[in-house]
Amino acid sequence: MYVVMANDCIGEEVEKLAAALPEGGVLLLENVRFYKEEEKNDPEFAKKLASVADLYVNDAFGTAHRAHASTEGVTKFLKPAVAGFLMQKELDYLVGAVANPKKPFAAIVGGSKVSTKIGVIESLLAKVDILILGGGMIYTFYKAQGYAVGKSLVEEDKLELATSLIEKAKAKGVSLLLPTDIVVADKFAPNAESKIVPATAIPDDWMGLDIGPDAIKTFNAALDTTQTIIWNGPMGVFEFEKFAAGTDAIAKKLAELTTSKGVTTIIGGGDSVAAVEKAGLADKMSHISTGGGASLELLEGKPLPGVLALDDA
Ligand SMILES: Nc1ncnc2c1ncn2[C@@H]1O[C@H](COP(=O)(O)OP(=O)(O)OP(=O)(O)O)[C@@H](O)[C@H]1O
Numbered sequence: 098m099y100v101v102m103a104n105d106c107i108g109e110e111v112e113k114l115a116a117a118l119p120e121g122g123v124l125l126l127e128n129v130r131f132y133k134e135e136e137k138n139d140p141e142f143a144k145k146l147a148s149v150a151d152l153y154v155n156d157a158f159g160t161a162h163r164a165h166a167s168t169e170g171v172t173k174f175l176k177p178a179v180a181g182f183l184m185q186k187e188l189d190y191l192v193g194a195v196a197n198p199k200k201p202f203a204a205i206v207g208g209s210k211v212s213t214k215i216g217v218i219e220s221l222l223a224k225v226d227i228l229i230l231g232g233g234m235i236y237t238f239y240k241a242q243g244y245a246v247g248k249s250l251v252e253e254d255k256l257e258l259a260t261s262l263i264e265k266a267k268a269k270g271v272s273l274l275l276p277t278d279i280v281v282a283d284k285f286a287p288n289a290e291s292k293i294v295p296a297t298a299i300p301d302d303w304m305g306l307d308i309g310p311d312a313i314k315t316f317n318a319a320l321d322t323t324q325t326i327i328w329n330g331p332m333g334v335f336e337f338e339k340f341a342a343g344t345d346a347i348a349k350k351l352a353e354l355t356t357s358k359g360v361t362t363i364i365g366g367g368d369s370v371a372a373v374e375k376a377g378l379a380d381k382m383s384h385i386s387t388g389g390g391a392s393l394e395l396l397e398g399k400p401l402p403g404v405l406a407l408d409d410a
């Protein structure tokens with residue numbers, strides 16, 4: 098196959114290479130973000146990008162939450178503007194599974210802070226039967242319930258929100274599961290001292306960096322009852338081997354449920370995907386999203402500008 102790369106994404110050289118392209122050839126353009134006009138969604142820049150093409154296929158799901166010149170602006174100058182195969186698969190899973198999931202439907206939400214996941218938790222609360230929480234955000238939930246959390250990560254301004262999410266789950270009949278035990282560390286370091294403690298007894302001067310073995314057992318039992326699972330955000334500081342057990346256990350469980358019971362498993366978010374890949378289990382899941390911010394925004398029910406700009410198929 099004839100593939101050629103240009104040193105720019107607009108301009109004379111690009112125009113020449115495009116004009117000389119043989120049937121079936123590929124012209125790869127330089128990164129559009131070298132131009133500030135890209136992120137500004139400058140119409141003149143979008144027009145220049147469009148000038149060498151006859152139609153537009155967007156397969157960059159990971160940037161579909163951005164209204165940039167190459168994702169949104171360019172669609173005003175090229176018709177048809179359509180979704181590529183990857184974009185279609187992402188939308189089928191992330192929109193399809195959430196809108197019409199096989200039940201019971203569980204969501205596992207982790208990651209560092211509750212503040213970055215409020216939208217996704219609220220939106221999923223309206224749809225799931227089971228909501229499992231892990232990662233750094235759980236300490237805000239514990240503190241809101243009056244537990245001592247030592248030096249764990251807490252967002253003091255989100256305590257009321259945590260209480261209201263617990264109440265919302267109750268009102269909607271969603272089974273909200275918080276870890277019952279925690280792996281605590283004496284410092285935030287890969288070689289920190291660690292021990293397992295009940296979630297209600299985190300000692301002063303220690304911080305929670307992973308979920309404990311009882312929590313893993315409870316979460317696994319809950320997941321065994323499901324048909325669809327969405328996972329966003331690691332259960333602990335998985336970058337440190339010592340605190341990766343919770344995240345690895347969830348990855349293994351999802352892989353097992355997909356292969357042996359045909360459960361639909363969808364992993365979204367950069368870090369959870371990285372954890373699944375690190376565990377070598379990526380090909381066992383039903384769908385691994387290539388979008389971090391884009392998958393979160395979709396799960397929150399927000400329209401993505403890069404998708405809205407495309408023509409109906
Ligand atoms: N108990 C904890 N204390 C502090 N940090 C934690 C804890 N548990 C998890 N983390 C950190 O949370 C980070 C991931 O959170 P984030 O919300 O970014 O996840 P994500 O949604 O999968 O990723 P992305 O935002 O890249 O799409 C990891 O770097 C992890 O180390």
Ligand SMILES: O=C(O)[C@H](O)COP(=O)(O)O
Pocket residue numbers: 159160163367388389390391
């Ligand atoms: O647009 C971007 O910068 C990348 O696609 C990543 O976006 P995200 O960090 O919001 O996933």
